Amino acid sequence: STHTGGFTGFTVRDLTDDMPAIAAHWKKEGIKFDAFYTGYLGSAKQIEYVKNIFKANGKDGCLKIVDPAMADNGNLYPGFDLAFVEEMKKEIEKMKSLYF
Secondary structure, three states, X not given: OOOOXXXXXXXXXXXXXXXXXHHHHHHHOOOOEEEEEEOOOOOHHHHHHHHHHXXXXXXXXXXXXXXXXXXXXXXXXXXXXXXXXXXXXXXXXXXXXXXX
16 A cells, blocks of 8 residues: 555555465466566565566576565664564575576
8 A cells, every 4th residue: 555664554465375376377377477576575485485486487587686675764664573684685695596
């Protein structure tokens, strides 16, 4: 509904549990993507799902842009903590070594 940093009363719809079924549908339909762009990933579980989607649903040479959106002006968005930051850093490094 809005950016979570600095706003109150925002709406969040967590689609984490839907991600595997969405990816499976794309795979079943033979849909392969030329590029992916990620922004806000709300959990370590979503990071893992995105990595799997990259592998299963990206064309050879697929462009993958990962924006680890989780903070502004030195402040983490609501719902994130330093443990999530560390997990995102690890996963970004893994993605970099796998895909770039």
